[in-house]
Amino acid sequence: MSHAKKSRFPLLMTFLVFGYAFLYGPILSLIVYSFNESRLVTVWGGWSTKWYGELLQNEQILSAAWLSLKIAAISASFAVVLGTLAAMALVRFKRFRGRSMLEIMVAAPMVMPEVIIGLSLLLLFMAMDDILGWPEGRGQTTIVLAHMTFAMAYVTVVVRSRLAHLDNSLEEAAMDLGARPLKVFFAITLPIIAPALVAGWLLAFTLSLDDLVVASFVSGPGATTLPMVVYSSVRLGVSPQINALATIIVVLVSLAVLFAGWIMVRQEKQKQRENSQ
Amino acid sequence: MSGGQMSALKLAQRLPGAAFLSNGRHWIIGLPWLWLTLFFLLPFLFVLKISLSEAVLAQPPYLPFIREIEDGAMTLVVNFGNYMLLFEDPLYRTALLNSVEIAAISTLLALIIGYPMAYAIARAPQAWRLPLLMLIILPFWTSFLIRVYAWIGILKNNGLINNTLMSLGLIDQPLEILYTPTAIYIGIIYSYLPFVILPLYATLIRLDDSLLEAAADLGCRPWKQFLTITLPLSMPGIIAAAMLVFIPVMGEFVIPDLLGGPNALMIGKLMWTEFFNNKDWPLASALAAVLLVLLIIPFVLWRHYEQRQEQQGEAR
Numbered sequence: 001m002s003h004a005k006k007s008r009f010p011l012l013m014t015f016l017v018f019g020y021a022f023l024y025g026p027i028l029s030l031i032v033y034s035f036n037e038s039r040l041v042t043v044w045g046g047w048s049t050k051w052y053g054e055l056l057q058n059e060q061i062l063s064a065a066w067l068s069l070k071i072a073a074i075s076a077s078f079a080v081v082l083g084t085l086a087a088m089a090l091v092r093f094k095r096f097r098g099r100s101m102l103e104i105m106v107a108a109p110m111v112m113p114e115v116i117i118g119l120s121l122l123l124l125f126m127a128m129d130d131i132l133g134w135p136e137g138r139g140q141t142t143i144v145l146a147h148m149t150f151a152m153a154y155v156t157v158v159v160r161s162r163l164a165h166l167d168n169s170l171e172e173a174a175m176d177l178g179a180r181p182l183k184v185f186f187a188i189t190l191p192i193i194a195p196a197l198v199a200g201w202l203l204a205f206t207l208s209l210d211d212l213v214v215a216s217f218v219s220g221p222g223a224t225t226l227p228m229v230v231y232s233s234v235r236l237g238v239s240p241q242i243n244a245l246a247t248i249i250v251v252l253v254s255l256a257v258l259f260a261g262w263i264m265v266r267q268e269k270q271k272q273r274e275n276s277q
Numbered sequence: 278m279s280g281g282q283m284s285a286l287k288l289a290q291r292l293p294g295a296a297f298l299s300n301g302r303h304w305i306i307g308l309p310w311l312w313l314t315l316f317f318l319l320p321f322l323f324v325l326k327i328s329l330s331e332a333v334l335a336q337p338p339y340l341p342f343i344r345e346i347e348d349g350a351m352t353l354v355v356n357f358g359n360y361m362l363l364f365e366d367p368l369y370r371t372a373l374l375n376s377v378e379i380a381a382i383s384t385l386l387a388l389i390i391g392y393p394m395a396y397a398i399a400r401a402p403q404a405w406r407l408p409l410l411m412l413i414i415l416p417f418w419t420s421f422l423i424r425v426y427a428w429i430g431i432l433k434n435n436g437l438i439n440n441t442l443m444s445l446g447l448i449d450q451p452l453e454i455l456y457t458p459t460a461i462y463i464g465i466i467y468s469y470l471p472f473v474i475l476p477l478y479a480t481l482i483r484l485d486d487s488l489l490e491a492a493a494d495l496g497c498r499p500w501k502q503f504l505t506i507t508l509p510l511s512m513p514g515i516i517a518a519a520m521l522v523f524i525p526v527m528g529e530f531v532i533p534d535l536l537g538g539p540n541a542l543m544i545g546k547l548m549w550t551e552f553f554n555n556k557d558w559p560l561a562s563a564l565a566a567v568l569l570v571l572l573i574i575p576f577v578l579w580r581h582y583e584q585r586q587e588q589q590g591e592a593r
Contacts, residue, residue, distance in 0.1 A: 113528020
């Protein structure tokens, strides 16, 4: 590093400190006020954990959370299958008819406003119901279909970058030794891209768990997801129970990310050790 | 395998299309292609169709496209009224212009805030980079809705900022921030900052240091190095970041709804109101169609640019 760069480092560090304070300040305030005795969220009334107790008694939130987790797990799993296929198609087959169309259809859901995705899918589901008699009504199934569609785009991006950097000499060796393509995929390709599949699955899972807009459009009277409950309670004003819920989510996510980070660091060290031997 | 099964298998292989389907390549390409065509492209045709129909108080709340007039004779009824209304009623025009303005300004602000952060992470010692990036991504994994909600408690009249400023004696009247455009900007920049930093970081980290060193050796000042080398070379990242903010923000609903208050006019929020509160599906569809057409232009230009970049990368 040259001298000029070093002298600029304090300035850059200041940017970073302010940036991270901006990103984490609001989350921190949510956590602190979730332990507030007072119902008025922003007036401090002493430490208390009573909102956590009330949250765990709140049947509506609990059942919505369960439904959301179910939808997220199912849609993430299907999204990983479809997203991996799309990534394989785009990385392995350089030229095919409809390639640029697939490129566009894979990139578009990531930037498409959710209100458009939600409305258009609702209209599709109603038309399908009319013509095919499926999916009957709206609810869990339609939310899963909608979530897999926009989540698969994200999975494609993650898996694609892993596949693109893959050294395919192992696969070629297996093919030369007479392994069938499907066998090569399950015995060699899949284990190598597994970390990307896990990352893609987690991303799809979080996106589904977080989605308010699309689910509101395509859901029916029977299916109320967690974001829908949170939204209707937040619209009425700030509520300490939502702060408690937010704190639980933040803690769980941080633990998961720390765990993932720890695994990555350990793998990195192992790789270095193997290389030095 | 018994003889019967064998011949059944052979028969199946001889069926037309069997060879096509037993080719793995066709499945790998065909399945995602079909899925996205059915669940991503086809739905837009329905939006177009409903936007050309008339709203009624019924279930579903619009009149069918093709109607039976008498004795089984069918007629096609196309209603452009929804689009006429969008162009005539100043409400929708204002919402549209507002959305463009808010999306453009917040994209610019997010770039101004995100660029130095991405640059600092790219310039940080190698061991710090991964943890620093993780810290950028972490908020993205926690609920978007809840992060927007956090700002209500901070910005409202008896919220964190106003309480702090009043107790310090800096102001005697609370500042009106919540339910103003300022609150919308804060919410958008806050929520979309990771989408700006990640693509910028990805291009900045690939930057060739030797160019900067050569420029420095030749006596080029740091700010000039930045303007003539770093900034132009990071253009792909800037464009990707701008698109990842501008396009979705144009249709943003949650942020204007929670932080902008009842008077915030943005097209995504208006669509939501027309659909859920007024039950005017055709008008909501017309709004969606107009928004879609507006967004296709920057999207196509961006994809075109990305593909050209990729081809240049491969050619090198």
